[in-house]
Amino acid sequence: MSEPVLRVLFVALCGAAGLLLLTLPRGGEGLGIVGILVGLAFGLLVVALEQRLRRTPGKTIFHALVGFVLGLVVGRVGYAAVANFLVAFPPFVGTFAQTLCLVGGGYLGALVALDKGREFNVAGVIRLLKEQPRAESYKLLDTSVIIDGRIADITETGFLEGTLIIPQFILRELQHIADSSDPLKRNRGRRGLDILQKIQKKVDIRVEISDMEFPEIREVDNKLVAMAKALNAKIVTNDFNLNKVAELHGVGVLNINELTNALRPVVLPGEDMRVYVLKEGKEYNQGIAYLDDGTMVVVDNGRRHIGQTIDVCVTSVLQTTAGRMIFSRLKEEAEAA
Secondary structure, eight states, rough: OOOOOHHHHHHHHHHHHHHHHHHHHOOOOOOOOHHHHHHHHHHHHHEEEEHHHHHOHHHHHHHHHHHHHHHHHHHHHHHHHHGGGGTTTTTHHHHHHHHHHHHHHHHHHHHHHHHHHHGGHHHHHHHHSSSSOOOOOEEEEEEHHHHHHHHHHHHHHHHHHSEEEEEHHHHHHHHHHTSSSSHHHHHHHHHHHHHHHHHTOOOOOEEEEEEETTTTOOOHHOOOOHHHHHOEEEHHHHHHHHHHHHHHOOOOOEEEEHHHHHHHHOOTTTEEEEEEEEOSSSSOEEEEEEEETTEEEEEEOGGGGGEEEEEEEEEEEEEEEEEEEEEEHHHHHHHHO
Protein backbone atom coordinates (compact mmCIF):
# COMPACT_ATOMS: atom_id res chain seq x y z
CA MET A 1 0.00 0.00 0.00
CA SER A 2 1.40 3.40 -1.01
CA GLU A 3 2.11 6.24 1.39
CA PRO A 4 -0.58 8.62 -0.03
CA VAL A 5 -3.26 5.93 0.49
CA LEU A 6 -2.08 5.37 4.07
CA ARG A 7 -2.27 9.11 4.75
CA VAL A 8 -5.82 9.31 3.39
CA LEU A 9 -6.89 6.33 5.51
CA PHE A 10 -5.27 7.86 8.60
CA VAL A 11 -7.08 11.18 8.12
CA ALA A 12 -10.37 9.31 7.54
CA LEU A 13 -9.87 7.29 10.74
CA CYS A 14 -9.17 10.49 12.66
CA GLY A 15 -12.44 11.93 11.35
CA ALA A 16 -14.33 8.78 12.39
CA ALA A 17 -12.68 8.88 15.83
CA GLY A 18 -13.72 12.52 16.25
CA LEU A 19 -17.29 11.58 15.35
CA LEU A 20 -17.40 8.74 17.89
CA LEU A 21 -15.70 10.68 20.70
CA LEU A 22 -18.04 13.69 20.47
CA THR A 23 -21.35 11.93 19.74
CA LEU A 24 -21.37 8.67 21.71
CA PRO A 25 -20.78 10.11 25.21
CA ARG A 26 -23.53 12.68 24.65
CA GLY A 27 -26.00 10.48 22.83
CA GLY A 28 -25.54 12.18 19.44
CA GLU A 29 -26.61 15.69 20.35
CA GLY A 30 -25.90 17.21 16.94
CA LEU A 31 -22.12 17.26 17.42
CA GLY A 32 -21.35 14.79 14.64
CA ILE A 33 -20.21 17.40 12.11
CA VAL A 34 -18.07 19.13 14.70
CA GLY A 35 -16.49 15.82 15.70
CA ILE A 36 -15.68 14.93 12.11
CA LEU A 37 -14.13 18.33 11.45
CA VAL A 38 -12.03 18.18 14.62
CA GLY A 39 -10.83 14.67 13.76
CA LEU A 40 -9.98 15.60 10.17
CA ALA A 41 -8.10 18.71 11.32
CA PHE A 42 -6.09 16.64 13.77
CA GLY A 43 -5.26 14.07 11.09
CA LEU A 44 -4.16 16.74 8.60
CA LEU A 45 -1.99 18.35 11.28
CA VAL A 46 -0.25 15.05 12.00
CA VAL A 47 0.33 14.42 8.26
CA ALA A 48 1.79 17.92 7.83
CA LEU A 49 4.06 17.34 10.82
CA GLU A 50 5.16 14.01 9.37
CA GLN A 51 6.04 15.67 6.05
CA ARG A 52 8.06 18.35 7.84
CA LEU A 53 9.94 15.80 9.94
CA ARG A 54 10.90 13.87 6.82
CA ARG A 55 12.76 16.93 5.50
CA THR A 56 14.42 17.65 8.85
CA PRO A 57 17.91 16.17 9.50
CA GLY A 58 17.98 13.39 12.05
CA LYS A 59 20.53 15.24 14.19
CA THR A 60 18.18 18.21 14.45
CA ILE A 61 15.30 15.98 15.59
CA PHE A 62 17.58 14.31 18.13
CA HIS A 63 18.71 17.67 19.52
CA ALA A 64 15.09 18.85 19.79
CA LEU A 65 14.00 15.68 21.62
CA VAL A 66 16.92 15.81 24.04
CA GLY A 67 16.29 19.49 24.70
CA PHE A 68 12.58 18.85 25.22
CA VAL A 69 13.22 16.09 27.75
CA LEU A 70 15.79 18.16 29.63
CA GLY A 71 13.37 21.09 29.56
CA LEU A 72 10.66 18.91 31.14
CA VAL A 73 13.08 17.94 33.91
CA VAL A 74 13.99 21.57 34.54
CA GLY A 75 10.29 22.52 34.52
CA ARG A 76 9.50 19.76 37.03
CA VAL A 77 12.30 20.96 39.31
CA GLY A 78 11.04 24.53 38.97
CA TYR A 79 7.55 23.50 39.95
CA ALA A 80 8.85 21.54 42.94
CA ALA A 81 10.58 24.70 44.15
CA VAL A 82 7.31 26.65 44.30
CA ALA A 83 4.89 23.81 45.12
CA ASN A 84 4.98 24.51 48.86
CA PHE A 85 3.81 28.09 48.29
CA LEU A 86 0.74 26.85 46.36
CA VAL A 87 -0.68 24.67 49.14
CA ALA A 88 -2.88 27.48 50.41
CA PHE A 89 -4.53 27.86 46.98
CA PRO A 90 -7.22 25.66 45.43
CA PRO A 91 -5.93 22.43 43.80
CA PHE A 92 -6.54 23.65 40.24
CA VAL A 93 -4.00 26.45 40.79
CA GLY A 94 -1.26 23.92 41.52
CA THR A 95 -2.25 21.85 38.49
CA PHE A 96 -2.21 24.92 36.29
CA ALA A 97 1.21 26.01 37.61
CA GLN A 98 2.64 22.53 37.06
CA THR A 99 1.34 22.45 33.49
CA LEU A 100 2.87 25.86 32.77
CA CYS A 101 6.26 24.80 34.16
CA LEU A 102 6.33 21.57 32.15
CA VAL A 103 5.12 23.09 28.89
CA GLY A 104 7.35 26.14 29.26
CA GLY A 105 10.41 24.08 30.22
CA GLY A 106 9.93 21.65 27.32
CA TYR A 107 9.39 24.49 24.84
CA LEU A 108 12.47 26.44 25.96
CA GLY A 109 14.60 23.28 26.10
CA ALA A 110 13.69 22.31 22.53
CA LEU A 111 14.34 25.82 21.18
CA VAL A 112 17.69 26.17 22.95
CA ALA A 113 18.76 22.71 21.76
CA LEU A 114 17.85 23.56 18.16
CA ASP A 115 19.77 26.84 18.32
CA LYS A 116 22.84 25.57 20.20
CA GLY A 117 22.79 21.92 19.15
CA ARG A 118 25.93 22.20 17.03
CA GLU A 119 27.90 23.25 20.11
CA PHE A 120 26.94 20.11 22.05
CA ASN A 121 29.75 17.82 20.99
CA VAL A 122 32.92 16.52 22.59
CA ALA A 123 35.21 18.77 20.55
CA GLY A 124 33.13 21.85 21.41
CA VAL A 125 33.15 21.08 25.13
CA ILE A 126 36.93 20.52 25.14
CA ARG A 127 37.49 23.75 23.22
CA LEU A 128 35.22 25.64 25.62
CA LEU A 129 37.19 24.36 28.61
CA LYS A 130 40.57 25.18 27.09
CA GLU A 131 39.81 28.61 25.66
CA GLN A 132 40.25 31.62 27.86
CA PRO A 133 37.59 34.31 27.69
CA ARG A 134 38.71 37.02 25.27
CA ALA A 135 38.78 40.65 26.22
CA GLU A 136 36.33 42.99 24.54
CA SER A 137 37.60 44.16 21.16
CA TYR A 138 37.07 47.86 20.46
CA LYS A 139 37.45 49.68 17.15
CA LEU A 140 37.46 53.49 17.08
CA LEU A 141 36.18 55.15 13.91
CA ASP A 142 37.75 58.42 12.84
CA THR A 143 36.09 61.13 10.75
CA SER A 144 37.80 60.26 7.47
CA VAL A 145 36.77 56.60 7.47
CA ILE A 146 33.16 57.48 8.31
CA ILE A 147 32.89 60.00 5.48
CA ASP A 148 34.65 57.55 3.12
CA GLY A 149 31.72 55.16 3.54
CA ARG A 150 33.43 51.85 2.79
CA ILE A 151 33.32 50.95 6.48
CA ALA A 152 29.59 50.26 6.11
CA ASP A 153 30.24 47.67 3.38
CA ILE A 154 33.04 46.10 5.42
CA THR A 155 30.77 45.63 8.45
CA GLU A 156 28.27 43.82 6.23
CA THR A 157 30.88 41.20 5.35
CA GLY A 158 31.39 40.23 9.01
CA PHE A 159 35.19 40.59 8.85
CA LEU A 160 35.19 43.38 11.44
CA GLU A 161 34.77 41.93 14.93
CA GLY A 162 34.10 43.59 18.27
CA THR A 163 32.41 46.85 19.15
CA LEU A 164 32.58 49.94 16.97
CA ILE A 165 32.97 53.08 19.07
CA ILE A 166 32.17 56.56 17.80
CA PRO A 167 33.48 59.25 20.20
CA GLN A 168 31.36 62.33 20.81
CA PHE A 169 34.16 64.60 19.58
CA ILE A 170 34.08 62.76 16.22
CA LEU A 171 30.31 63.30 16.04
CA ARG A 172 30.81 67.00 16.78
CA GLU A 173 33.38 67.24 14.01
CA LEU A 174 30.99 65.53 11.59
CA GLN A 175 28.19 67.88 12.63
CA HIS A 176 30.49 70.88 12.12
CA ILE A 177 31.35 69.67 8.62
CA ALA A 178 27.68 69.03 7.83
CA ASP A 179 26.84 72.61 8.86
CA SER A 180 29.61 74.11 6.74
CA SER A 181 28.80 76.88 4.25
CA ASP A 182 30.91 75.06 1.66
CA PRO A 183 28.54 72.76 -0.33
CA LEU A 184 31.24 70.11 -0.82
CA LYS A 185 32.08 69.93 2.88
CA ARG A 186 28.41 70.02 3.80
CA ASN A 187 27.65 67.04 1.56
CA ARG A 188 30.62 65.11 2.97
CA GLY A 189 29.47 65.72 6.53
CA ARG A 190 25.91 64.65 5.78
CA ARG A 191 27.20 61.56 4.01
CA GLY A 192 29.19 60.65 7.14
CA LEU A 193 26.10 61.00 9.35
CA ASP A 194 24.11 58.83 6.93
CA ILE A 195 26.83 56.17 7.02
CA LEU A 196 26.69 56.08 10.82
CA GLN A 197 22.92 55.64 10.75
CA LYS A 198 23.33 52.79 8.26
CA ILE A 199 25.86 51.04 10.50
CA GLN A 200 23.71 51.49 13.61
CA LYS A 201 20.77 49.76 11.92
CA LYS A 202 22.76 46.55 11.45
CA VAL A 203 21.66 43.96 14.00
CA ASP A 204 24.89 41.92 13.79
CA ILE A 205 27.27 44.73 14.72
CA ARG A 206 27.51 46.55 18.05
CA VAL A 207 27.90 50.32 17.88
CA GLU A 208 28.46 52.57 20.90
CA ILE A 209 28.64 56.35 21.27
CA SER A 210 31.33 57.21 23.83
CA ASP A 211 31.27 60.33 26.01
CA MET A 212 34.94 59.94 26.94
CA GLU A 213 36.65 63.31 26.63
CA PHE A 214 40.20 64.61 26.88
CA PRO A 215 39.82 68.34 27.55
CA GLU A 216 43.57 68.84 27.90
CA ILE A 217 44.04 67.70 24.27
CA ARG A 218 42.87 70.00 21.48
CA GLU A 219 43.57 68.05 18.28
CA VAL A 220 40.93 65.48 17.35
CA ASP A 221 43.52 62.98 16.07
CA ASN A 222 45.46 63.18 19.32
CA LYS A 223 42.25 62.67 21.30
CA LEU A 224 41.53 59.58 19.23
CA VAL A 225 45.00 58.17 19.95
CA ALA A 226 44.64 58.87 23.68
CA MET A 227 41.22 57.20 23.73
CA ALA A 228 42.59 54.16 21.89
CA LYS A 229 45.30 53.85 24.55
CA ALA A 230 42.76 54.12 27.36
CA LEU A 231 40.48 51.45 25.90
CA ASN A 232 43.22 49.27 24.41
CA ALA A 233 41.43 49.71 21.10
CA LYS A 234 42.40 49.93 17.46
CA ILE A 235 41.74 52.91 15.21
CA VAL A 236 39.95 52.38 11.90
CA THR A 237 41.03 55.08 9.45
CA ASN A 238 42.24 55.91 5.96
CA ASP A 239 44.16 59.01 7.09
CA PHE A 240 47.87 58.53 6.32
CA ASN A 241 49.05 61.04 8.97
CA LEU A 242 46.83 59.60 11.71
CA ASN A 243 48.10 56.16 10.77
CA LYS A 244 51.73 57.21 11.34
CA VAL A 245 51.00 59.07 14.60
CA ALA A 246 49.08 56.11 16.03
CA GLU A 247 51.88 53.70 15.14
CA LEU A 248 54.41 55.96 16.89
CA HIS A 249 52.27 55.73 20.06
CA GLY A 250 51.99 51.94 19.78
CA VAL A 251 48.31 52.00 18.86
CA GLY A 252 47.00 49.42 16.41
CA VAL A 253 45.57 50.79 13.16
CA LEU A 254 43.22 49.24 10.61
CA ASN A 255 43.76 51.24 7.41
CA ILE A 256 40.95 50.90 4.88
CA ASN A 257 43.21 51.94 2.00
CA GLU A 258 45.76 49.27 2.87
CA LEU A 259 42.95 46.70 3.01
CA THR A 260 41.75 47.79 -0.43
CA ASN A 261 45.26 47.47 -1.88
CA ALA A 262 45.70 44.03 -0.33
CA LEU A 263 42.46 42.77 -1.88
CA ARG A 264 43.29 43.85 -5.40
CA PRO A 265 43.90 40.91 -7.74
CA VAL A 266 47.53 39.96 -8.27
CA VAL A 267 48.81 40.71 -11.77
CA LEU A 268 52.14 39.33 -12.98
CA PRO A 269 54.24 40.35 -15.99
CA GLY A 270 53.37 38.26 -19.02
CA GLU A 271 49.69 37.89 -18.16
CA ASP A 272 47.01 38.92 -20.64
CA MET A 273 44.04 41.09 -19.76
CA ARG A 274 41.20 42.82 -21.55
CA VAL A 275 40.79 46.56 -20.90
CA TYR A 276 38.86 49.54 -22.19
CA VAL A 277 41.15 52.38 -23.28
CA LEU A 278 39.59 55.51 -21.82
CA LYS A 279 41.98 58.38 -22.59
CA GLU A 280 45.41 59.45 -23.78
CA GLY A 281 48.44 58.98 -21.52
CA LYS A 282 51.11 61.51 -20.56
CA GLU A 283 53.80 59.94 -22.70
CA TYR A 284 53.77 59.82 -26.48
CA ASN A 285 51.22 57.43 -28.02
CA GLN A 286 50.14 55.98 -24.64
CA GLY A 287 46.61 54.98 -23.76
CA ILE A 288 45.13 54.83 -20.27
CA ALA A 289 42.66 52.21 -19.01
CA TYR A 290 41.31 51.35 -15.55
CA LEU A 291 40.44 48.07 -13.87
CA ASP A 292 37.23 47.64 -11.89
CA ASP A 293 39.07 48.42 -8.63
CA GLY A 294 40.45 51.69 -10.04
CA THR A 295 43.95 50.44 -10.85
CA MET A 296 45.48 52.42 -13.73
CA VAL A 297 46.68 50.46 -16.75
CA VAL A 298 49.13 52.22 -19.07
CA VAL A 299 49.04 50.81 -22.61
CA ASP A 300 52.04 51.51 -24.89
CA ASN A 301 50.92 52.49 -28.39
CA GLY A 302 47.34 52.43 -27.16
CA ARG A 303 46.42 55.99 -28.11
CA ARG A 304 44.82 54.93 -31.40
CA HIS A 305 42.55 52.51 -29.52
CA ILE A 306 40.86 55.14 -27.30
CA GLY A 307 37.20 54.18 -26.91
CA GLN A 308 37.89 50.51 -27.69
CA THR A 309 38.17 47.32 -25.64
CA ILE A 310 41.44 45.57 -26.46
CA ASP A 311 43.66 42.70 -25.30
CA VAL A 312 46.98 43.70 -23.73
CA CYS A 313 49.95 41.91 -22.21
CA VAL A 314 51.33 43.07 -18.82
CA THR A 315 54.97 44.14 -18.97
CA SER A 316 55.50 45.42 -15.40
CA VAL A 317 53.70 46.41 -12.19
CA LEU A 318 54.65 49.47 -10.15
CA GLN A 319 53.51 49.89 -6.54
CA THR A 320 53.47 53.52 -5.34
CA THR A 321 52.18 55.32 -2.26
CA ALA A 322 49.21 56.49 -4.33
CA GLY A 323 48.35 52.95 -5.43
CA ARG A 324 49.36 50.48 -8.09
CA MET A 325 50.07 51.06 -11.76
CA ILE A 326 50.18 48.38 -14.45
CA PHE A 327 52.23 48.88 -17.62
CA SER A 328 51.30 46.88 -20.69
CA ARG A 329 51.48 46.76 -24.45
CA LEU A 330 49.21 45.52 -27.20
CA LYS A 331 48.86 41.75 -27.28
CA GLU A 332 49.64 41.51 -31.01
CA GLU A 333 52.87 43.44 -30.46
CA ALA A 334 53.86 41.17 -27.60
CA GLU A 335 53.21 38.06 -29.71
CA ALA A 336 55.19 39.47 -32.63
CA ALA A 337 58.20 40.26 -30.44
